[in-house]
Amino acid sequence: MKQVFSRPESLKDIQTHFCPGCHHGSVHRLAAEAMDEFGVRGETIGVASVGCSVFLYGYFDVDVIEAPHGRAPAVATGAKRARPDRIVFSYQGDGDLAAIGTAEIIHAANRGEDITVIFVNNTTYGMTGGQMAPTTMVGQKTSTSPYGRDHSKDGYPIRMAELLAQLEGVGFSARVAVNSPKNVMQAKKLMKTAFRYQVEKKGFAFIEVLAACPTNWGMNPLAANQRVGDEMVPYFPLGVYRNTANL
């Protein structure tokens, strides 16, 4: 019988701690599949950030460095410069990458560091209990925006994929979602491209993944999944914003 589905080798055979309906598991899987595809599991160094993805080392079967909050692109820079023959990726949430770590991501991107950055945007601080994130939608209620995000005081959600695409140092910048089979297929393809950039030494690659956080959104998994398509995608359009090597 032909096996059509199995756990990627780059993932451990362990149950994750993620909440029901959380998209982190899917994003982990897509990243692991890309590593398997290029056969780089044994030469990859992952950089974990602070947030729900801090347990990266528990799920990926690769070497991992844990970075301080927001600093993963700087840590990845140090690791990649010291070991340029290794595949180095960071995996960061929206609070980590687009708030406290804004300087680190912009300058790592601008230097054109040969790393892959996976950015999970679920419009909230998941691990600390659903506070307002830089990507929280206008009007979205969170534990620190109980009346809804007010753009006159809190500003607007940041579109990181578009912002980074403006930088000359960036090779690849794209936004995907994992809320439907069609979107998952597209995400799988572009996740591969984000790693291919590094494998072929074509420069800095950034992939933003729109993701659901049912627990902190106060929704059931299906409703949360629905919200990604209905509310997030119109504001955070999916697509490839920069692809200098046409990979």
Place this chain on the structure above:
Amino acid sequence: MEAGLSTKLFVKGNEAVAMASVEAGCRYYFGYPITPQSDIPEYLSRELPRLGGEFIQAESEIGAINMLLGASATGVRCMTSSSGPGISLKQEGISYMAGSELPGVIVDIMRQGPGLGGIDASQADYWQATRGGGHGGYRIIVLAPASVQEMYDLTMLAFDLSDIYRIPAMVLADSVIGQMKESLVANPRPVATLPAKDWAVRGRGEGQLQQVVKSLKLGDGEMEAHHWKMHARYQELADAECRWEELQTDDATLIVTAFGSVARIARTAVAMARAEGMQVGLLRPITLFPFPSKAYADLSTRCKRFLDIELSTGQMVDDVRLSVARDTEVDFYGRPPGAGSLPTPEELFEQIAKNYRR
């Protein structure tokens, strides 16, 4: 005479640090410009690319210390340098490095503070350096050079101690030592037995165990055990690695104690006192952490008067008082940092004479 000119170099303290880091095998430097230490990144931005290394001028001190963390986690020797305001920003990363047991060398050429302060020499970051500086309760190795030669020698030692004990190491000096030029013998890297960095992440390879460098410790009792392990390691460090210099302490009835630049100035003041027939000696700690408490304890069994001198209102004096025998008098003379506050040997001589005759 020709030999003298060829074997002795004439370089700035900051340059000696940079040269020593290269000799020690460091090929990765991450930093951000700040006076009075910019000679270090300037030197290394020129030299490291030629040696196949990497120099990055980071977007901030925070960026720089985290690049150090990332590079160190892969097992290479690496260094960053800064001064007060930048060292404050680095504390986050230093805490994570301490928590992850990562080696790495941090050079702090102190300037006056708090805040932006100014660029004049200071010793007011003694507490920040020797008490860990960041959150969580940890210590780092702190070495205090008092000459350009020591800037060179102690930088090399910092790399070795940091690798051996898996504790970040700081070279703590100020603009007097960093900016002055002195004759230097560029000694080759000392032979040291260094442990294998079998903890480093390198890409796990096929069949090898996964390596994780992290400071997160959530298991029941895991963090407590870490603290006790490090506590024991700090003790081991104190037992084996304390370094200090004594000058004319044998018959001294007053011992002057100071570190770094002030120790240099005090050296001449002590010589002036000796010339006047006063039985005065000098005790200069070279390692500030571990602090050479035993040297103070031993000397204070026979000399009951100490005079601690610092470019602050008194920080190291705490450690001196904790170290000496209970019946010892510890006096203090300080010049808090700032333009015009650097004492002269004549000024320190007066203080010595005043305390000696009292």
Place this chain on the structure above:
Amino acid sequence: MRHDVFISGYGGQGVLLAGNLLSYAAIHEGNNVSFFPAYGVEKRGGSAMCTIVFAEGDTGSPVVGHPSVALILNQLSFDKYAAKIKPGGVCVVNSTLVDSTTLDLPDVRIIKVPMNQIALDLGDVRMVNMVACGAYGAATGALSLASMGEALKKALPERNHRLIPANIKAMEAGAAAALV
């Protein structure tokens, strides 16, 4: 023997180069050396100063409160620092620019050398620092002109080595003037 010398003048008079030169000469003669620089706020026109301590053994403090020898290249430096010279000390002044009668220094030997004039006569006023170094050597006997000549190779960047003979002439002229 421990020697110290303080050099002060306008930025642009080559004070730091003079300090470097004396340092290299002292190393050439087998000494340990400390060179402690201090700068004015301005890059040009502000005051520039440095202290050099050299000794066969320990150089001790790089900071000197009361120098035994001072090379004073402008009036501002004379007015500000000459009174700090140790009793029995030596003050070599650039008498082209400095009126040394503004202070009464009975315990200091003042040696007047028209440094700017000598440098101008030799073709370039920028050699004023070389004239000062030569005068220092002759006035104190602490370092030989031969060592200073050797030191030029280290103190000057390679591209300026063609100027070494002219600089040696300036030192010799400074030395001769100090002995008058």
